[in-house]
Amino acid sequence: MAKLLPKRDAVIIGLGWTGAILAQQLTEAGLNVVAIERGPWRDTPTDFNVAYMQDELRYAIRKELFLKPSVEAMTMRNTVAQTAMPMRDYGSFLPGDGVGGAGVHWNGQTWRFWSSDFSIRSHLAQRYGAARMNGLMLQDWGVTWNEIEPSFDKFEYLCGISGKAGNLKGRVVPGGNPFESARSRDYPTPPMKMSYAPTLFAQMVKEQGYHPFPTPSANLSTAYVNPLGVRMGQCTYCGFCERFACGNYSKASAQTTILPVLMKKPNFELRTECEVLKVNLAPDGKMAKSVTYIDAKGVEYEQPGDIVVICAYALMNVRMMLLSKIGAQYDPVTGQGTVGRNYCYQTGSGARMFFEGKHFNPFIGAGTLGQTMDDFNGDAFDHGPLDFLGGGGINCVVTNGRPISNRPTAPGSPRWGAGWKKATIEGYNSSMGFSAQGSSYPVRENYLDLDPTYTDRHGRPLLRITFDFPDNDIRMSHFMSDQLEKISKPFGAKVTTVSRAKKGWDAVPYQSTHNTGGAIMGGDPKTSAVNKYLQSWDVPNVFVIGASAFAHNAGMNPTGTVGALAFWAAQAITTKYIKSPGKLVRA
Amino acid sequence: MRKLFLAAALAAVSSAASAAGVDAGRYQSVLGDCEGCHGKNLAGGVELMTPFGKLVAPNITPDKQTGIGNYSGEDFRLAMKAGIGPGGKRLYPAMPYPAYAKMSDADVASLWAYLQTVKPVRRAVDVNQLRFPFNLRFMMRGWNMLFFRPALYAHNAGKGAAWNRGAYIANGPAHCGTCHTAKTMMGSDKGMALSGASLQGWFAPDLTGDRNAGLGGWSAAQVVEYLKTGRNTHSIASGPMSEVVEHSTAQMNDADLRAVAVYLKDLPASDGNGGGASGVEAQMKSGAGVFRMNCAACHSFNGRGDNVLFPPLAGNALVRQSSAETLARVVLAGSKAVATPAAPTGPGMPSFAWKLNDAQVANVLTYIRNNWGNRAPAVSADTVAKIRKSLQPASH
Numbered sequence: 001m002a003k004l005l006p007k008r009d010a011v012i013i014g015l016g017w018t019g020a021i022l023a024q025q026l027t028e029a030g031l032n033v034v035a036i037e038r039g040p041w042r043d044t045p046t047d048f049n050v051a052y053m054q055d056e057l058r059y060a061i062r063k064e065l066f067l068k069p070s071v072e073a074m075t076m077r078n079t080v081a082q083t084a085m086p087m088r089d090y091g092s093f094l095p096g097d098g099v100g101g102a103g104v105h106w107n108g109q110t111w112r113f114w115s116s117d118f119s120i121r122s123h124l125a126q127r128y129g130a131a132r133m134n135g136l137m138l139q140d141w142g143v144t145w146n147e148i149e150p151s152f153d154k155f156e157y158l159c160g161i162s163g164k165a166g167n168l169k170g171r172v173v174p175g176g177n178p179f180e181s182a183r184s185r186d187y188p189t190p191p192m193k194m195s196y197a198p199t200l201f202a203q204m205v206k207e208q209g210y211h212p213f214p215t216p217s218a219n220l221s222t223a224y225v226n227p228l229g230v231r232m233g234q235c236t237y238c239g240f241c242e243r244f245a246c247g248n249y250s251k252a253s254a255q256t257t258i259l260p261v262l263m264k265k266p267n268f269e270l271r272t273e274c275e276v277l278k279v280n281l282a283p284d285g286k287m288a289k290s291v292t293y294i295d296a297k298g299v300e301y302e303q304p305g306d307i308v309v310i311c312a313y314a315l316m317n318v319r320m321m322l323l324s325k326i327g328a329q330y331d332p333v334t335g336q337g338t339v340g341r342n343y344c345y346q347t348g349s350g351a352r353m354f355f356e357g358k359h360f361n362p363f364i365g366a367g368t369l370g371q372t373m374d375d376f377n378g379d380a381f382d383h384g385p386l387d388f389l390g391g392g393g394i395n396c397v398v399t400n401g402r403p404i405s406n407r408p409t410a411p412g413s414p415r416w417g418a419g420w421k422k423a424t425i426e427g428y429n430s431s432m433g434f435s436a437q438g439s440s441y442p443v444r445e446n447y448l449d450l451d452p453t454y455t456d457r458h459g460r461p462l463l464r465i466t467f468d469f470p471d472n473d474i475r476m477s478h479f480m481s482d483q484l485e486k487i488s489k490p491f492g493a494k495v496t497t498v499s500r501a502k503k504g505w506d507a508v509p510y511q512s513t514h515n516t517g518g519a520i521m522g523g524d525p526k527t528s529a530v531n532k533y534l535q536s537w538d539v540p541n542v543f544v545i546g547a548s549a550f551a552h553n554a555g556m557n558p559t560g561t562v563g564a565l566a567f568w569a570a571q572a573i574t575t576k577y578i579k580s581p582g583k584l585v586r587a
Numbered sequence: 588m589r590k591l592f593l594a595a596a597l598a599a600v601s602s603a604a605s606a607a608g609v610d611a612g613r614y615q616s617v618l619g620d621c622e623g624c625h626g627k628n629l630a631g632g633v634e635l636m637t638p639f640g641k642l643v644a645p646n647i648t649p650d651k652q653t654g655i656g657n658y659s660g661e662d663f664r665l666a667m668k669a670g671i672g673p674g675g676k677r678l679y680p681a682m683p684y685p686a687y688a689k690m691s692d693a694d695v696a697s698l699w700a701y702l703q704t705v706k707p708v709r710r711a712v713d714v715n716q717l718r719f720p721f722n723l724r725f726m727m728r729g730w731n732m733l734f735f736r737p738a739l740y741a742h743n744a745g746k747g748a749a750w751n752r753g754a755y756i757a758n759g760p761a762h763c764g765t766c767h768t769a770k771t772m773m774g775s776d777k778g779m780a781l782s783g784a785s786l787q788g789w790f791a792p793d794l795t796g797d798r799n800a801g802l803g804g805w806s807a808a809q810v811v812e813y814l815k816t817g818r819n820t821h822s823i824a825s826g827p828m829s830e831v832v833e834h835s836t837a838q839m840n841d842a843d844l845r846a847v848a849v850y851l852k853d854l855p856a857s858d859g860n861g862g863g864a865s866g867v868e869a870q871m872k873s874g875a876g877v878f879r880m881n882c883a884a885c886h887s888f889n890g891r892g893d894n895v896l897f898p899p900l901a902g903n904a905l906v907r908q909s910s911a912e913t914l915a916r917v918v919l920a921g922s923k924a925v926a927t928p929a930a931p932t933g934p935g936m937p938s939f940a941w942k943l944n945d946a947q948v949a950n951v952l953t954y955i956r957n958n959w960g961n962r963a964p965a966v967s968a969d970t971v972a973k974i975r976k977s978l979q980p981a982s983h
């Protein structure tokens with residue numbers, strides 16, 4: 001029997017990026033908030049020790065900061081005809097663990113999805129006719145650009161993002177991204193200083209008529225004090241961002257932007273190493289009354305709350321809803337149900353060029369030290385004559401020059417011995433790459449549900465991922481690979497390799513921790529799990545925050561949009577819901 | 588009816604007046620940093636390591652059994668200003684009664700009014716854990732006779748009102764000299780007041796006008812900023828001073844902080860830190876290498892920090908103290924800076940004890956103490972070894 005605890009105004013499940021933003025905004029509005037976090041407490045000076053943070057074996061290879069499959073595994077299959085098998089190790093994507101979540105070990109590439117993403121169906125229907133979307137479950141997100149823009153601004157200023165505006169209130173600014181949607185003001189800090197590879201990339205693609213710009217970065221170009229008074233340091237370009245926490249207070253995370261203020265608030269409490277088992281609903285299933293969690297000693301507690309905010313990462317959000325029976329499971333055969341629907345990923349390809357006589361010094365790096373061109377992203381280009389929808393950002397980002405995993409060798413090089421050593425020495429410093437981060441559009445057969453066979457350590461069903469790259473996305477990605485080949489030609493490299501996406505998603509090699517959808521937002525409760533304020537259509541005192549709300553995934557990293565949605569939902573709770581609890585949208 | 592109304596009005600006035608008295612008393616507890624030793628709820632328990640053994644701050648809540656609930660106002664005044672508890676029990680001067688003796692009776696009375704309103708906490712504290720013979724309280728009679736010269740703060744007619752207010756706060760309730768003035772083997776003040784002292788494994792820095800190790804390079808506004816926020820362009824508070832900032836100075840009013848700054852900025856320079864190191868080229872060369880590999884990422888190659896988060900080492904008086912005790916401790920054990928409402932981050936420096944040996948620590952400290960215009964005595968590996976040993980948990 002779980003021990004019953006005193007009721008709180010709001011219970012937040014997970015204290016990563018979204019949980020921290022929600023906790024900060026809700027406590028600011030006077031609510032009494034408790035956050036329940038499965039993983040450990042982590043803070044910069046104690047856990048992200050700058051004296052050993054760049055230990056590649058410990059953090060990148062042995063993955064110390066990530067979720068362990070012994071805590072929560074998932075099963076995967078490519079099609080409904082297959083039997084899903086559990087992942088024995090996380091590979092294709094690496095979910096976070098502990099306070100700060102995946103926001104601790106991200107690269108820091110901070111994008112705004114475009115106006116044409118939030119209204120994707122309306123936009124594409126108008127430009128190409130609705131029939132072009134046949135086979136794709138593209139739908140509007142329910143929120144419009146003008147509504148969400150101020151929330152992007154809040155997230156960027158919280159983080160101190162380093163970048164250059166390309167579209168200030170409709171005026172295109174040279175040197176920025178001309179394809180971005182209108183922003184109300186420039187980035188809070190100037191772009192990072194570029195090393196040789198992105199400088200060369202920008203010069204070469206500009207000569208080809210494209211529009212390169214500095215990739216918007218949460219690795220800060222300069223020291224910064226955010227609106228909460230929290231201070232960040234300047235990035236040292238050490239190149240240990242992805243898979244690592246930042247020991248220099250230079251990468252935006254919950255730790256470097258919010259927690260110093262949040263943790264001191266008398267109306268906030270954090271409980272770590274406490275795993276929420278489920279959200280408990282009232283007998284009629286229409287309201288959540290509490291959550292049940294289990295602490296590190298195995299003791300069960302019931303924490304009642306007026307509002308439950310699920311902030312557990314996209315995939316875990318969906319699982320928590322299914323385990324708690326919040327909303328109906330999506331069925332790919334009938335198309336009925338909403339939870340698990342529109343699961344999307346990312347469709348990537350890359351180019352690498354090997355030169356003679358060039359020295360790129362890739363050890364000067366950062367998660368977002370780079371240049372991007374969006375000329376082939378989203379609907380920035382005419383899809384009229386093409387056989388696909390979507391696109392990708394082309395990024396030349398020098399994220400790392402780490403000694404274990406960064407060993408590029410030209411094709412045909414020996415695979416071992418002295419010849420391999422020679423090739424890696426040459427390839428390390430004289431090669432550079434860039435990649436296309438392609439969109440991922442929803443199709444009927446890609447979805448999430450609970451596995452019928454495999455369970456976790458508490459006996460709860462694992463999440464089952466049924467996913468393969470849709471034909472539309474494969475055609476899109478091949479088009480992107482064609483562009484990479486064309487763009488790379490004038491560089492004059494000795495050898496150039498370009499990868500090509502193929503069917504059959506493989507859960508083993510790392511690809512991207514950009515899992516999206518499954519509890520998507522929208523204007524229709526038949527086709528979305530949450531409304532435009534990320535409020536459950538079915539249980540209105542439950543809000544589900546994260547990339548789970550993305551109705552599709554664009555050719556950009558998701559965190560900027562995740563942060564914006566968190567501020568947007570927090571604003572709805574603090575300005576609308578607490579004044580008049582109930583459904584914020586009547587369907 | 589009219590009478591009743593009047594009585595009610597009078598009662599309201601009187602409770603407002605006493606509420607104001609309690610607020611004034613609460614402010615006295617801020618000036619005196621009572622929480623620093625007696626804890627957030629004033630129920631005691633904070634351990635003070637002295638050269639004579641361990642003292643534990645007592646419970647000063649109004650609990651009758653374990654606190655000071657049985658004190659009279661006069662009992663309290665005597666404890667504060669004469670170091671004598673009820674029944675003639677002698678207090679130890681870890682309770683800074685030699686400083687509190689300078690406080691006015693009115694300020695002590697308002698502090699007493701406030702303490703009576705604090706929530707009583709039942710908590711027995713074993714205060715006296717000193718080594719023999721220091722654990723014999725009667726010995727303090729002799730100490731008092733030899734060293735204690737109780738006197739109210741004496742107004743200095745040659746100085747302005749702000750200076751006098753600052754001198755009163757610094758030497759009276761805020762008891763700065765308890766840490767920043769050197770002590771004799773008997774625990775009484777020695778040498779120049781506020782010129783820096785070693786205690787509890789830290790070196791409380793020189794606060795005099797010395798341009799090298801003191802506050803000579805700070806403006807009065809920078810002193811105020813430091814006391815209010817815990818940081819300024821020169822330095823950032825950590826160690827015991829971070830607790831002082833958090834519990835005391837960050838909550839002082841601006842006029843009092845300015846007064847303290849006026850007073851401190853008027854202190855004549857101390858004898859300095861002993862001058863720069865010489866003949867240590869090998870240490871400097873090695874130290875430069877250690878600095879580049881381990882320190883420059885935050886403190887920057889030019890030693891200037893970033894003026895936002897990471898403190899500078901160049902021109903930082905804390906780096907140039909005569910003793911490198913604090914520096915060695917921070918490098919070995921790490922340190923967390925104070926977090927205040929105005930500067931909430933409280934950045935931390937991690938421990939390098941596992942990574943740098945004694946010679947490397949000594950070399951890098953000698954380097955930062957004698958580079959970018961800094962001048963201070965060299966640091967030896969032996970000094971670092973002693974501090975490293977003192978930081979190891981006692982074996983059981």
